[in-house]
Amino acid sequence: MRVLLYSDLTPATIPGFNKLRTTLEAGNFRQADVRKIGDNLYRARLNKRDRLLFSLYRHDGETCCLLLEHIRNHAYAHSRFLAGGAVIDEEKIPLLSTPEEAPTEALDHLHPQRERFHLLDKILSFDDEQQRVYEAPPPLVVIGSAGSGKTALVLEKLKLTIGDVLYVSLSPYLVTNARDLYYAHGYDNADQSVDFLSFHELLESIQVPEGREITQRDFQAWFQRHRQRSGLNDPHKLYEEFRGVITGPVTERGWRSRDEYLELGVKQSIFPEAERAQVYALFQRYLTFLDEVGLYDPNLVAHRHLARVQASYDFVVVDEVQDITNVQLYLILRTLREPGQFLLSGDANQIVHPNFFSWSSVKSLFFRERDLVGHGEVVRILQANYRNAAVVTALANRILKLKHARFGSVDRESNYLVHSAADQPGRVQLLEDSDAVKRELDTRTARSTRFAVIVLHPEQKAEVRRWFRTPLVFSIHEAKGLEYESVILYNVVSSESRMFRAIAAGVDPAALEQEELAYSRARDKRDKSLEVYKFFINALYVAVTRAMRNVYLMESQPAHPALALLRLERLDGELALEQDDSSLDEWQREARRLELQGKEEQAQAIREQVLGEQPVPWTVLDREEFAVSREQALEGGGKKQRLEVFEYALLHHHRPTLNALAEVGFKPACQPESKAVRQLHRNRFMSYEMRNPTAVLKDTERYGVDHRTAFNLTPLMIAARLGNAGLVAQLIERGADPTLTANNGFTALHFALEQAVIDEGYARRCLPKLYPLLAPASVGVQVVGRLVKLDRRLMETFLLELFQVMFYRHLGPAQSVGAGYTAQDIERWVAALPERVLPARRKRRPYISGVLAKNELRRDDRYNRKLFLRLQRGHYVLNPTLKLRHGEGWLALHERFPLEDLGIARIDDELAAQTARWYGPEQLRTYNRRRELVLEDFRRRLPSLADDLKT
Numbered sequence: 039m040r041v042l043l044y045s046d047l048t049p050a051t052i053p054g055f056n057k058l059r060t061t062l063e064a065g066n067f068r069q070a071d072v073r074k075i076g077d078n079l080y081r082a083r084l085n086k087r088d089r090l091l092f093s094l095y096r097h098d099g100e101t102c103c104l105l106l107e108h109i110r111n112h113a114y115a116h117s118r119f120l121a122g123g124a125v126i127d128e129e130k131i132p133l134l135s136t137p138e139e140a141p142t143e144a145l146d147h148l149h150p151q152r153e154r155f156h157l158l159d160k161i162l163s164f165d166d167e168q169q170r171v172y173e174a175p176p177p178l179v180v181i182g183s184a185g186s187g188k189t190a191l192v193l194e195k196l197k198l199t200i201g202d203v204l205y206v207s208l209s210p211y212l213v214t215n216a217r218d219l220y221y222a223h224g225y226d227n228a229d230q231s232v233d234f235l236s237f238h239e240l241l242e243s244i245q246v247p248e249g250r251e252i253t254q255r256d257f258q259a260w261f262q263r264h265r266q267r268s269g270l271n272d273p274h275k276l277y278e279e280f281r282g283v284i285t286g287p288v289t290e291r292g293w294r295s296r297d298e299y300l301e302l303g304v305k306q307s308i309f310p311e312a313e314r315a316q317v318y319a320l321f322q323r324y325l326t327f328l329d330e331v332g333l334y335d336p337n338l339v340a341h342r343h344l345a346r347v348q349a350s351y352d353f354v355v356v357d358e359v360q361d362i363t364n365v366q367l368y369l370i371l372r373t374l375r376e377p378g379q380f381l382l383s384g385d386a387n388q389i390v391h392p393n394f395f396s397w398s399s400v401k402s403l404f405f406r407e408r409d410l411v412g413h414g415e416v417v418r419i420l421q422a423n424y425r426n427a428a429v430v431t432a433l434a435n436r437i438l439k440l441k442h443a444r445f446g447s448v449d450r451e452s453n454y455l456v457h458s459a460a461d462q463p464g465r466v467q468l469l470e471d472s473d474a475v476k477r478e479l480d481t482r483t484a485r486s487t488r489f490a491v492i493v494l495h496p497e498q499k500a501e502v503r504r505w506f507r508t509p510l511v512f513s514i515h516e517a518k519g520l521e522y523e524s525v526i527l528y529n530v531v532s533s534e535s536r537m538f539r540a541i542a543a544g545v546d547p548a549a550l551e552q553e554e555l556a557y558s559r560a561r562d563k564r565d566k567s568l569e570v571y572k573f574f575i576n577a578l579y580v581a582v583t584r585a586m587r588n589v590y591l592m593e594s595q596p597a598h599p600a601l602a603l604l605r606l607e608r609l610d611g612e613l614a615l616e617q618d619d620s621s622l623d624e625w626q627r628e629a630r631r632l633e634l635q636g637k638e639e640q641a642q643a644i645r646e647q648v649l650g651e652q653p654v655p656w657t658v659l660d661r662e663e664f665a666v667s668r669e670q671a672l673e674g675g676g677k678k679q680r681l682e683v684f685e686y687a688l689l690h691h692h693r694p695t696l697n698a699l700a701e702v703g704f705k706p707a708c709q710p711e712s713k714a715v716r717q718l719h720r721n722r723f724m725s726y727e728m729r730n731p732t733a734v735l736k737d738t739e740r741y742g743v744d745h746r747t748a749f750n751l752t753p754l755m756i757a758a759r760l761g762n763a764g765l766v767a768q769l770i771e772r773g774a775d776p777t778l779t780a781n782n783g784f785t786a787l788h789f790a791l792e793q794a795v796i797d798e799g800y801a802r803r804c805l806p807k808l809y810p811l812l813a814p815a816s817v818g819v820q821v822v823g824r825l826v827k828l829d830r831r832l833m834e835t836f837l838l839e840l841f842q843v844m845f846y847r848h849l850g851p852a853q854s855v856g857a858g859y860t861a862q863d864i865e866r867w868v869a870a871l872p873e874r875v876l877p878a879r880r881k882r883r884p885y886i887s888g889v890l891a892k893n894e895l896r897r898d899d900r901y902n903r904k905l906f907l908r909l910q911r912g913h914y915v916l917n918p919t920l921k922l923r924h925g926e927g928w929l930a931l932h933e934r935f936p937l938e939d940l941g942i943a944r945i946d947d948e949l950a951a952q953t954a955r956w957y958g959p960e961q962l963r964t965y966n967r968r969r970e971l972v973l974e975d976f977r978r979r980l981p982s983l984a985d986d987l988k989t
């Protein structure tokens with residue numbers, strides 16, 4: 039049996055490793071004392087105390103044994119691969135004598151000789167070029183097409199680094215995905231602290247810019263007002279000129295001067311010389327416009343931040359670098375402590391914005407700024423493609439060959455073809471655009487999440503929608519990051535027939551038969567034709583490579599010379615497509631995925647057209663309406679209204695209301711809270727406790743997965759509160775958003791943690807399953823004007839959440855007697871939390887005290903995140919100047935957790951009835967009032983305390 043080793047294993051430190059390995063190679067499971075302890079997880083015996091964990095896979099008919107982890111001293115509870123806290127009773131598990139049954143899981147790619155494998159979300163065995171990159175020292179530039187494993191490789195290389203490390207890319211979606219891949223299967227590395235930031239977040243982490251980043255839509259609206267007078271007519275082109283030519287390439291100033299711009303060579307601008315003066319005049323107006331309306335341009339902010347940025351990273355990775363302008367890249371690399379400790383990865387063929395990204399401009403940046411690079415960068419090219427079917431890759435290659443034959447090499451770095459390493463079947467077909475074919479295609483694809491339609495220009499979407507009912511219609515500018523099983527390219531060539539004719543003109547078909555691209559420069563240096571046509575040819579390339587398996591090119595001019603050069607197979611006869619309807623769950627998931635990628639238009643279309651979501655027919659109580667209702671209930675109000683206000687107050691732990699209701703003698707408010715809560719759950723949320731909660735799921739289908747119930751909670755929040763892990767998992771599967779907040783600022787995670795703190799049974803039974811589903815990968819807070827992105831693996835993040843969770847329950851009562859949050863309180867709250875949520879070492883009081891003290895606002899510590907404010911010795915609150923993310927913007931901490939919603943714990947509630955009687959009502963009222971006054975003083979003092987700190 040072939041035995042492979044996980045890259046994280048160091049056999050030299052594992053006693054008895056070689057002997058056990060030989061035994062496994064011989065397939066002698068009995069001697070290795072193999073027992074199955076989990077899903078495709080086995081252990082073998084190294085010695086009396088130590089074990090080796092492994093998995094079995096099939097590859098090419100052979101069984102392979104993949105060694106994963108060294109378990110020391112029976113400590114299964116600390117295993118990465120077993121769910122945390124696992125208890126394994128070895129004696130009770132039967133011994134396996136041979137690996138008799140063929141493993142069910144298969145590995146598609148396994149290098150024939152490589153002994154080491156890597157692991158992200160799945161097993162990876164590097165090909166030769168990937169291995170070379172893996173071993174190469176920085177600085178490195180890794181170039182490869184979509185699906186060549188750049189991200190996978192870059193992340194594995196990141197694991198080799200130590201110290202403070204940054205992974206940055208333009209797309210927040212990609213960054214979140216990369217972070218999740220990185221930490222898949224419980225990966226941990228004590229030698230490093232990694233920040234996964236989108237470029238936008240990197241800017242914010244230097245200083246949160248004023249206002250909001252300008253979007254394409256803002257730009258278009260602004261441009262419309264100037265269109266006529268300027269004589270220019272393409273907002274996309276202008277936007278790219280501003281970003282890519284006037285501001286992006288310069289680092290020493292914010293933008294090029296007018297003279298400099300007018301003197302640019304023909305290849306350096308998309309606009310002809312005659313139009314440049316007009317473009318520059320508009321640019322100047324653009325600057326004024328940004329200031330006037332409070333929007334900002336990331337290039338300009340990047341330039342301003344050059345003066346502020348501090349060297350704070352030991353290693354930096356820039357993924358999808360082709361989306362980033364030179365000034366942005368310069369800023370990123372200025373965060374490095376030592377020059378040259380970076381890795382850039384990208385693919386210039388994927389640029390659909392003719393924004394003048396080129397490897398040569400990156401190189402000239404390096405040349406100008408030698409202190410960035412150190413001893414010179416090494417460029418590596420990945421040519422394999424693991425994602426697209428071979429036929430799709432073959433078409434993509436023909437497009438690259440056409441581009442090469444027509445325009446020569448763009449640069450040395452982008453001059454390569456792709457080798458397909460994927461073995462899934464696929465098809466590429468040319469269809470003549472006719473009503474019959476469109477109708478036929480529509481019938482097959484309208485309800486499928488596996489088909490998307492791509493057009494060249496946004497204006498063409500309307501035409502597509504006349505024929506196709508699918509909500510998955512994208513313009514090429516939106517196509518980045520998409521991946522569908524099948525893609526229909528709608529008249530991509532015919533709608534720009536003239537352009538593509540010009541591209542195909544004079545190209546010798548024989549040139550497209552070569553297997554490699556020879557490096558050749560364009561003949562005429564003044565020939566700017568590539569700049570004019572680059573968008574069209576790259577757009578075709580990007581559109582095709584969005585398909586994992588099948589590409590259908592629907593063209594009104596199927597005999598177009600460009601299509602002829604691509605040698606596309608034209609369909610005669612039947613379009614043999616199976617109707618492929620996706621379930622509502624799949625559509626809900628797709629909508630959520632698109633939302634996370636910022637593709638709001640298509641997500642909205644799914645919700646309206648496919649899911650047919652309607653607004654809820656009941657009134658949803660927001661904070662203001664609750665205040666009105668509460669007022670009425672306390673001043674009289676019917677029993678029903680009082681009960682409703684009481685229930686709301688119970689769910690949100692709104693102490694001022696609970697106290698006031700008890701004071702006016704509302705009976706249910708005078709009984710123990712736990713009893714009232716049980717009743718409330720029975721009255722309102724029975725359907726959430728079911729194993730098979732069909733009523734809840736029906737509602738999510740009718741009103742959307744995140745619809746609001748009467749008290750403005752989402753189904754996910756309620757399911758979390760009730761501890762129904764199965765339902766929580768189903769809702770998340772359907773795309774529920776765990777970051778949404780209730781009227782009291784709680785997320786679904788907060789509701790779950792709150793229950794876990796007050797109910798030990800819940801903590802043990804429900805929380806281990808809920809926590810991984812609900813805890814966000816990271817939390818972004820604004821501290822003293824800068825973004826601090828806290829990964830969920832940090833204790834600081836946990837404490838930040840816990841302080842919020844205990845805000846209403848703890849802070850009101852505590853402050854009414856002058857106390858804050860103490861390490862002792864926290865130790866008590868977390869005692870029953872399972873190991874998987876919080877390991878034992880983090881539950882100890884000295885550790886907790888240490889984290890609080892280290893992150894105290896005034897503490898002088900390099901890694902101080904300034905999250906807490908010390909009120910007095912040992913007593914803390916959250917830094918009151920913190921801001922929390924709120925959609926695109928920010929919300930002050932106490933706007934989300936309002937101080938006026940804090941209340942005291944009434945003293946008569948705390949005392950036994952008999953003792954209370956002994957004090958007498960008047961005395962109790964005095965005690966309570968005194969507490970109220972202390973709390974009121976805190977409410978008043980806290981904001982001014984924050985102001986004092988600012989100055």
Ligand SMILES: Nc1ncnc2c1ncn2[C@@H]1O[C@H](COP(=O)(O)OP(=O)(O)OP(=O)(O)O)[C@@H](O)[C@H]1O
Nearest residue numbers: 147162163164165183184185186187188189190424
């Ligand atoms: N050596 C390998 N063996 C098996 N699978 C691989 C290998 N290298 C990469 N892959 C897989 O190929 C897919 C594409 O990889 P990845 O997303 O890293 O590519 P990429 O170059 O970053 O693509 P894009 O530019 O589209 O982001 C992933 O599912 C990855 O796990």
